[in-house]
Amino acid sequence: MSEITDDALNIAERWTGEGRAIALATVVETWGSAPRPAGSQLVIDSDGNFEGSVSGGCVEGAVVFEAVEAIETGAPKMLEFGIADEAAWEVGLSCGGKIRVYVQPVARA
Amino acid sequence: MKSSDLIVLNALRAARQPAVVVTEIASGDVQVLTQAEALAHGLVDEIKPRLLTGKSGMVGVAGAEYFIQLHLPPPRLVIIGAVHISQALAPMAAQCGYDVVVVDPRTAFATPERFTGVTLQADWPEQVLDADPLDAWTAVAAVTHDPKIDDLPLKRALDARCFYVGALGSRKTHGKRLSRFAEAGYDESLVSRIAAPIGLDIGAANPAEIAVAVMAQIIEAHRRRPLGDLDSAA
Numbered sequence: 280m281s282e283i284t285d286d287a288l289n290i291a292e293r294w295t296g297e298g299r300a301i302a303l304a305t306v307v308e309t310w311g312s313a314p315r316p317a318g319s320q321l322v323i324d325s326d327g328n329f330e331g332s333v334s335g336g337c338v339e340g341a342v343v344f345e346a347v348e349a350i351e352t353g354a355p356k357m358l359e360f361g362i363a364d365e366a367a368w369e370v371g372l373s374c375g376g377k378i379r380v381y382v383q384p385v386a387r388a
Numbered sequence: 389m390k391s392s393d394l395i396v397l398n399a400l401r402a403a404r405q406p407a408v409v410v411t412e413i414a415s416g417d418v419q420v421l422t423q424a425e426a427l428a429h430g431l432v433d434e435i436k437p438r439l440l441t442g443k444s445g446m447v448g449v450a451g452a453e454y455f456i457q458l459h460l461p462p463p464r465l466v467i468i469g470a471v472h473i474s475q476a477l478a479p480m481a482a483q484c485g486y487d488v489v490v491v492d493p494r495t496a497f498a499t500p501e502r503f504t505g506v507t508l509q510a511d512w513p514e515q516v517l518d519a520d521p522l523d524a525w526t527a528v529a530a531v532t533h534d535p536k537i538d539d540l541p542l543k544r545a546l547d548a549r550c551f552y553v554g555a556l557g558s559r560k561t562h563g564k565r566l567s568r569f570a571e572a573g574y575d576e577s578l579v580s581r582i583a584a585p586i587g588l589d590i591g592a593a594n595p596a597e598i599a600v601a602v603m604a605q606i607i608e609a610h611r612r613r614p615l616g617d618l619d620s621a622a
Binding site: 384 | 391397398457
């Protein structure tokens with residue numbers, strides 16, 4: 280049950296240790312039957328490599344795209360996904376739920 | 389967030405210490421807090437209930453949005469005694485999300501056939517607990533009926549301030565246990581933490597029903613633990 284040894288946060292630490300520029304994406308709010316609970320995380324590097332999960336596959340592609348951009352700008356951003364946003368994001372949650380995902384670049388310090 | 393925040397957070401998690409991460413959404417400013425720091429934080433009213441449930445979420449305070457993320461150590465259950473009750477209790481606890489260890493030096497009881505899918509240690513509790521010490525995020529249920537096996541892990545559980553300490557045995561058996569522990573220098577307030585007879589009083593009549601009563605008592609102890617106590621133990 281404990282998934283502490285190889286989860287997104289440990290991978291994030293390892294990647295920054297290797298000198299890779301990274302961002303963390305975190306599910307911060309869910310409505311309806313969202314696939315992953317608040318707190319679920321994805322780590323992304325500037326090449327678009329990623330580990331972890333924020334939705335079980337539905338929106339990871341879009342999150343990775345936004346995260347790579349956040350790594351470049353250095354600014355955090357909030358993303359929203361849901362059925363109603365299909366036109367805007369071209370992705371959606373087939374389960375009918377809605378989620379907010381916070382993307383934050385990790386500064387080396 | 390900074391890479392140094394990640395290092396602090398991961399160190400707390402690896403040490404099985406609770407950690408709370410408060411992120412101010414607009415600025416991206418991050419604070420990584422220990423439980424003691426969280427209980428002294430400006431958002432304590434929002435954080436405190438979450439320390440019990442482990443649920444992360446957004447809060448709005450004075451026009452600012454924050455994400456509060458909880459990292460609680462996964463609870464463990466150490467069962468002393470590979471008996472009938474344990475055969476029902478171990479899979480039940482695993483389903484509730486507990487890391488389960490069953491300890492029994494009597495190799496006739498501690499067989500892999502009787503315990504699939506849980507960690508089984510066919511060794512004396514002393515050896516097992518020396519190698520892998522108890523902590524405040526661990527529950528201990530001693531169910532062998534044998535003081536030679538049960539007493540040491542019960543004492544260790546009290547010393548480590550395990551969030552749950554339960555021992556099988558009638559009131560009479562427990563009375564004898566209390567006098568042994570008193571002689572060993574354990575004061576009454578500490579020993580009163582032992583749940584005995586073990587399990588919630590639901591009239592359990594067989595090993596599986598006793599396991600349900602024990603699991604329910606463990607869940608109650610975990611979800612309703614006094615935060616101040618754990619705090620001073622940490």
